[in-house]
Amino acid sequence: MSASFQSQGGSLKPGRKAWVKIAAVFCLLIGLAAGAPAALAQDELKIAAVVNDDVITQLDVFARLRAAMLSARLQDTPENRQNLLPNVMRSLIDDHLKAQEAKAQGVTVGDGEVNARIAGLAGRNNMSREDFESMLASNGILVSALADQIRADIAWSRLVQRKLRATIRITDAEINESLARAKSARGKNEYRLSQIFQAIDSPKDAPTVQQATQRLLDQLQSGADFASLAQEFSQDTSAANGGDIGWIRADEADPAVAAELARLGGGPEVKGKLIGPVQGTGGYYLVRIEDVRQATDSAVAPGSVHLIRLLWPLAPNASEKEVQSAQEQADGFAGKAAHSCQEFQTLAEDAASARFDDLGRVPVDDMPPEIRNMVMTQQVGEPSNAIRGDGGVAIFVVCDRGDTNGEVSRVAIADRLAAERLETLARGYLSDLRRAAYIDIRL
The missing domain is CATH 3.10.50.40 (Chitinase A; domain 3)
Incomplete structure (x- = not known):
């Protein structure tokens, strides 16, 4: 996850870059992950970063790094750790910012909800809860760290819905315009896409964010699981679905992504193609084409x-x-x-x-x-x-809001338009939190 800071005497001022300091931790974490228990015992509670009033320890960084590699099915190698580490640091910092803002706004997440998510993860891996926790522990991952990550995700989603969704108004004119575009696109290509989005908070951050996105592409080309990397590192709401944004037409995608789709066309050979890093509105995109089909002109019901x-x-x-x-x-x-x-x-x-x-x-x-x-x-x-x-x-x-009889409804169209607008608002919300934050990376 991207943030923009600059090192000034060991502390970070809002809106400046300081990701170069992350490089100092490469050797330490590589040593820890390679199996140096004495070093781990000595260093695990050292402060890796301060996010406002919260502390991220070196153990937190190590655990998240291990979890990311395990989830993405990447081998635990020094090269993979080095490639993922900057993204892991950004992800941890954003999690703390989300949790802090949710707490400040009175949003709570019960232990039952977190435990249900963990049980669901265990089930999707065909394991009991006990076996799943044992598997995590054997890979150097604390269940408490996973629980904190899940809690932050739920709290942020709830906060965004509560604070921002009520501000969205979708008019009949907007629905009619969307219907007109759909009608004119009959016979053209529709794409089922998955994406990873990395936000740019300030124009000067673009090179750093591009490099972070390129590192994720390198991992994908080395065999990493797209859905797992999206869930871990994508900075939009599609992360919860492994980056899956469903079926869209090219005119509904970010213009930069749409241009790449137009270049590739719509034959069966585009399935599985990776697009990016592409600089679009607000950040960089990595996109995978899951499937392609031709759009049809469906009847529209009120809903x-x-x-x-x-x-x-x-x-x-x-x-x-x-x-x-x-x-x-x-x-x-x-x-x-x-x-x-x-x-x-x-x-x-x-x-x-x-x-x-x-x-x-x-x-x-x-x-x-x-x-x-x-x-x-x-x-x-x-x-x-x-x-x-x-x-x-x-x-x-x-x-x-389920549609009946297979009809496309105006309700469904409004829901999609509202979700798109909510995504834009949520990105801006998190970007504002990053810019206002005090962050001190001490590695």
Whole structure:
């Protein structure tokens, strides 16, 4: 992950580069990973970096480096360690920045959620939780380090959804424009893409970020697993899906990537091709073409969503005091930690003065404008802000936006447009945190 700092007497000032100091740790970590237990015991708790008020130890760096190589199926060689180390340092620093901001904004992640993720990783590796932890330990990876990384990822995703998604508005004009582009692209190529994105926080950082992206390409060409490197190092939300961004047309990709797609064309021979490093909007891209097909002109339906609601009823002639009381209760409840319709329904049992309703699947055309915009952009499973309507004050949760009968819906288009805009906002958010951070690399 990229940041921009410069060494000044051992400390790093916001917005300057200091990644050259990372080179000083190469020999140390190479020695540790090569099996020097005495050195590890002596150096593991030494401070590798300070991120605002947090400390990254040399053991943290070593564990993350080992985890990255294991996940990417890379041999533990001095060359591979040296190539991955700068990216690992950036990843660790960004994790601390994300966790710090989430904590400052009151976002919490329960141990149960983290344990469920670890259990899922074990299952995908066809192991029990105990065997998975033993495998990690035998490879020099602490489960606590993995848990910290997972917690930071969940917290950041939750913070971005809560803080930024509610600010997004997708208009009918934008949906119509997207539909027009899709119609004009009938018969043209669509690509299933995976990507790794490395952000540039300042123009002067571009060479450093290009080098970091090139190192990842070198690892891919040496046989590293793309999805694992994307999950570890990509600085966008597709990292959670191993870099998979689904099917898109060239006009929907970053212009720099679109130009490379146009150059390659759309024959079967492009499957598996790597593109990059390509400097696009905000950073460098590594892209792999997973598949290609021709776009079709599908029928478009208005769409519907499955909604549940918690309503604080108000009479048409309710007093200002009654309205204020309902609004305050709803505002307080909207901040509760629920991340699915089932969780929200359980929490709703404690709202004695409110009424819970499962509204089922509701056509978007039947909704008032303020509700329609909310359901098209609200994160699935997350409670909306309190909304005042004719019947009272309500909180809504979108359970799903699944299209029916194979139709493309305006809801799905709005959801995609909102996700793209959210990605841009999230990148800017993290970039701002990097620029404002105090970071001291002590290696």
